Amino acid sequence: MTDTPETQPFDKAQGESFEPVIIGFTCNWCSYRAADMAGTARMKYAPNVRLIRLMCSGRLDPTFVLKAFAGGADAVLISGCHPGDCHYINQNYKMLRRFHLLKRVLQQMGIEPERLKLLWASAAEGAIFAEEINKFVEQVRPLGPLNWKPGNGAHVEAPVHEEVPA
16 A cells, blocks of 8 residues: 555655645734735735634634644634724734633644744734745744644534524
8 A cells, every 4th residue: 555645654854845724814904904915015925824804803713723723724823903903992812812722722632832823913014914924834834734633533513603582
């Protein structure tokens, strides 16, 4: 039986050939617009990030991060407005607390905490957004593929919202 790319062990010496898949959760008001600005200004940054727009980083349910990893992401980026500049008053402080909690949970699950990044970027900081994306890709690449699947003991369910009878 020959090894397929999925079953071959990752050789860290060949880390440059590995291209990580990164899921980015971005705030609608700041960081998503920073990404848009970077794109319209034709700033070069790694195409490894798949952005998901949220109204606010504080609205990111931690199970979405775990689902991203279970779904095959090698890393997750969370990006929002600078602390004190949130359109929803203090929701980015809520995300900051969740971020530190998530890093601890990931470490306990055997996932390197370096695979999760929090980035504050305003709508005018497209260059900073692009630069941080490139840095994050370079940070994740030597870690290799995550290979963390629900069958590997991971079980993550999306939150269930039940309707309350009137």
